[in-house]
Amino acid sequence: MQWFTAPDYWLSRIVFQRGLAGLYVVAFVSAALQFRALIGARGMLPVPAFTRRVPARLAPSLFQWRYSDALFASVAWGGALLALALVAGAGDAVPLPVSMLLWLLLWALYLSIVNVGQTWYSFGWESLLLETGFLAVLLGNADTGPPVLVLFLLRWLLFRVEFGAGLIKIRGDPCWRNLTCLYHHHETQPMPGPLSWFFHHLPKPLHRAECAANHVVQLGVPVLLFAPQPVATVAAGLMVATQLWLVLSGNFAWLNWLTILLALSAMDGSLLPGGQDHQRPGAPLWYVVVVCAATVLILVQSRHPVRNLLSRRQTMNRSFDPLHLVNTYGAFGTVSRVRDEIVIEGTDEVAPGPDTVWREYGFRGKPGDPRRLPRQFAPYHLRLDWLMWFAALSPGYAGDWFGPFVERLLAGDRDTLRLLRHNPFPDAPPARVRALLYRYRFTTWRELRETGAWWHRTLVREYLPPVRLRGPARRDRAG
Template identity: 85%
Template sequence: MEWFTAPDLWLSRILFQRGLAGLYCVAFLSAALQFRALMGERGMLPVPEYLRRTRPRHAPSLFHWRYSDRLFATVAWTGAAIALALVAGAGDAVPLPVSMLLWFVLWALYLSIVNVGQTWYSFGWESLLLETGFLAVFLGNADTGPPVLVLFLLRWLLFRVEFGAGLIKIRGDRCWRNLTCLYHHHETQPMPGPLSWFFHHLPRPLHRVEAGANHVVQLFVPFLLFTPQPVATFAACLMIATQLWLVLSGNFAWLNWLTIVLAVSVVDASALTGAHPRPDPPLWYVVAVVAVTGFVLVRSYRPVRNLLSRNQAMNRSYDPFHLVNTYGAFGTVGRVRDEIVVEGTDDPVPHAGTVWREYGFRGKPGDPRRLPRQFAPYHLRLDWLMWFAALSPGYARDWFGPFVERLLDGDRDTLRLLAHNPFPDAPPTHVRARLYRYRYTTWRELRATGAWWHRTLLREYLPPIRLRERADR
């Protein structure tokens, strides 16, 4: 069975598994702390309503059996607890079958959440976490050496993530081809971080170097993942360095960290740690790994066809289990940034002198004097969707109205998603939304005003509205 395992990569497996378990924990915490307002029984997009119009085969989830907010919370907190146990090394402290079962339960629980998450869970990193988590089921534990075939599948996944992102850029926005996209990206990305203002103000020649280096790492380096060591390790380290640069420049949930974890599985540290031979794996495990490898390679047909297509799709899953997907990001980069500012008033009838007070969001830009915060790998789902809503009202058609209604009703779960509620004693009588054009201030403006953003009113996004029952009184 010498062909089956790679004992030199025992440390890489440990770091990969602990890192993946940590990201699972973050994902489950994100679900547990946000779901009631987003998709709970009284949420903006209630899961029970979605289940009534969805068949189990199209969206496999244990919630088709039964749904309640209490059950959802149990699923989310159970997933977080199992993930935390795996971070602490539980996977290596139990027999191989039990370890595989723990990883499978994590995958199944998170699949159940994603498949009822609707718009709130429509991000590519959800599928990436599920696909990575599925492969982790078969990566083994201390009872056996890391299986070569699963390590190959992890490299194949990392290749699709990076190469897909590179192709979507070079085929998409012209600014990627002329190396000018980063003149705008740090300012217009969905959720800037605390250093994004500074990245934006880097010299433009350095922005062109950034864009060129990105093309090299995403279009050429991925092929080196399949070369002998230490070249493959060098390629993985280049990817890790690039992803850390992205971590510093913005908030992309766990996309960058999961890519880093995948790259860690490639790194060969045996020159420092030595190999750790393990007993031969049991035959049933070998058969399972070979079968999964064949399955993934067959299912890779559609993602590969998508990579080769001129009409390449970005972040698409080809089956309801999210097992073999296609990835890509920022094929188009916005040149300007628009933001929705939500305001309320307690005046019975709004008039010209009405004072409107602004709601504050945790992550998305609002108050021009507030420096953006660091939240990734934690995912602020409402804040991300607000960015899409500013691009086009069509992105918010299903949930923005219910969101405003819950502000008018003073819904506690919804208000917990926000950083600032300007009506702590009683809900407002009216709520409105206005669209502003945001841009980063210059160094001179920052020194003079203390503001990180400058904003200009564009138009009304939503006219003042009130709850119907109040209007009828």
């Protein structure tokens, strides 16, 4: 069945699968290190409470049948080890059926986490990792050439990621149409990186050129993915270059790196030195049947994102089935013009007054201390820091988790404090905690030279008045 495989893409398959396994490692480690405070049995949004009200058919997960923190940790660390084995080439060292089962297990384990992750796992790159991971199951291993149908589905996914993001912009904020969004975006994006200050201070004509190039790459270039080679490879290369620019300018977890891997899967390996494939045995019939059946399923399910792309009320980052097989993507349909940040402080005083000394908690990624240069964390995902950005946009984004977060600070909860960079109360929890809303902006070149500060901040208002922990919970959670 020579029509079924594309031998020239064997190198693209290896790079894609090994890179995807590496991102799985990051995702599982991120879950393992953060889950206890976020969704653990005593977390802000506990999994057991979620599974009691949401049936398994709506959120299929291993944890629907049983949950414990030990089991979750086993799943997260076990998934990281399995992904690490696939990075090392385990998928190509075993027979094709075993390789497919390994990839399927990896996908199922992460699906179990995402489907009980609630607000903390509501980001588009979670669905993108799952959709891409399911296609990796079908991509095969060294026993056969990459299936043409799966390569097509990977391009179809990349097309939806880029084209959907382009449409949501051109239909959304007018600043995308007049090419001024990047006057603000580098400063107001959820989590700036170490170069974001410098990107923000680029000349405005260059910002306009960035916007125009973004429209070309997201609205025009994706169509060329379905053109003959080498046109498709050139189109994929332009997408890789754009995504690397985004990697340098901010922190977007593994979104950019996963998009890069999807683009690499569209590149013809025969165009590279040593890219010619050696003769491989034909694909077994059962494998052909499985791939064809899965292709039909995904194409049928694709009707939902296609309708969304064509709709004037296009939504971003939505899953249409609980298995996250086919999803819709997009980001930054609206760009904020100003940046507000929540600063959380505590005090030892039971009855605070005008002269009370408040000490500030420090977060790992989100802006806090004006003199601290933003750090690079992507592809690692700091879930609390990202949700703090949303909470500053509107208290409605913080309704279900912000109160429990403050309670755990008052209780001195160790798992919650591990999510932070700095705890100003290392010996005992504070008596009261409050939250203030500040307006942040990047300093100018002159301000940076004179003060050494990367940010300038101005108090806007009180976000949460001073609160204290009532009852015995303080002793219980601090223990």
